[in-house]
Structure formats: structure tokens, C-alpha cells
Amino acid sequence: GENVEQHPSTLSVQEGDSAVIKCTYSDSASNYFPWYKQELGKGPQLIIDIRSNVGEKKDQRIAVTLNKTAKHFSLHITETQPEDSAVYFCAASTRGGSQGNLIFGKGTKLSVKP
Amino acid sequence: GAGVSQSPSNKVTEKGKDVELRCDPISGHTALYWYRQSLGQGLEFLIYFQGNSAPDKSGLPSDRFSAERTGGSVSTLTIQRTQQEDSAVYLCASSKGGQYRSGANVLTFGAGSRLTVL
Secondary structure (H helix, E strand, O other): OOOEEEEOOEEEEEOOOOEEEEEEEOOOOOOEEEEEEEOOOOOOEEEEEEEOOOOEEEEOOEEEEEEOOOOEEEEEEOOOOHHHOEEEEEEEEOOOOOOOOOEEOOOEEEEEEO | OOOOEEEOOEEEEOOOOOEEEEEEOOOOOOEEEEEEEOOOOOEEEEEEEEOOOOOEOOOOOOOOEEEEEHHHOOEEEEEOOOOHHHOEEEEEEEEOOOOOOOOOOOOEEOOOEEEEEO
């Protein structure tokens, strides 16, 4: 089955710097890659996603890139702000995410220092 | 409802007892998921319901775990004869489901039920 590895487990940056979180997946049939943000005491919330027919997607300060050949995808946050501090999870799915389960990475705790 | 509601938010139980965790998904969402979040272990898939189809139980860790979804809405996750290693946050999520619906694959999570087994 699918296995998703996520690095780093913790990341500390200064406000205004960029943050990058990387994930690799094992199943070449995976075609949907969302990123979720979990704030303390809350459930994870989708922030951005990408499908396998797209190499990059941007939404304001966040972007996701996908390298299908290498089977890895990354989350990029620019101009980080204290409110970006949270745990971020990557995930992969072989059925477009609409049917069946998502396999999540173990999460990255991002701390943005003011 | 406006979001996914889970109860109880916190549950402390003694080893060997049975527990039930409840999830009220967003109205109209046909897909419902249960995940377990242990410290440092990310989100572990447990079970998935889609409409009237047979649930995908491939993530349930043992036969002590079971889940039902009544009337295509509310779901209950039951853990029998709880063990200390069952201590975790149990997250429920729902989505529109279906292969072609817009936003079908966006999971909306509840805040979770924190289970502590003494």
C-alpha cells in the first residue's frame, strides 16, 4: 500500500522567511496530493492540493510542487507570519481523493518566530 | 450542520472498558472517515464509509475496533476492551464524496475525541 514520508518533523523560521516541507510517496499510481494545516486543539484543514497532471500550484503565499518522476511533492510558504505556526500534513491518494482514504505523512510542526 | 461534530471531546476510561465515540458529519456529505492521531504518529486511517457501499475497514488495527454509520449520517466508533495503546485523538472527517462532484475530495475534520486509557 501507499506510504508517505514527510520531512522535517519540526521547522523553526523567523517571521518573513520562507518555509519548505517535503514529502515522498511510494505508490506511483497516486494522483492526488493535498496539504492540511492543524492548529492546536482543532482538526486538520485543507490549505492547498494538487493533482498529478499539474506540476505546480500557487495560492497567495503558499505553493505546492510535484515531481512525479521522483515521487515527491513539497509545500512552500513565503513571507511566513506567526499565524502560520501549526502542524502541517501532506497526504496522497490513488483514487483522486474522492473515493477511498488519504494516506497522511507524520506531520511537520512549524514555528514562526516574531 | 455547519461543521463536523464529535463527542465526547475528552474521554478517560479504565483499561478493559468499552468506549463509543460519535461523529455527526456535515449534512449532505456522503463520505465519512475515521482517523487516529497518536503523538508523533501523524494521521492513521481507520475506516471509510461511502454512501451505501460496504465500508473500507482496512485500517482498523484489531477486531476490538468497529464502526457503524446509521442512515448514511451519524457514525459511531466502538473500541472494546480498551488498552493503554488505544490512547489517542480520534478524528472524524466527512466529504461530499462521489467521483465527479466539485470539492468531492476535500475532507472536513471535526475537532476530535481525545481518549485516555488508564
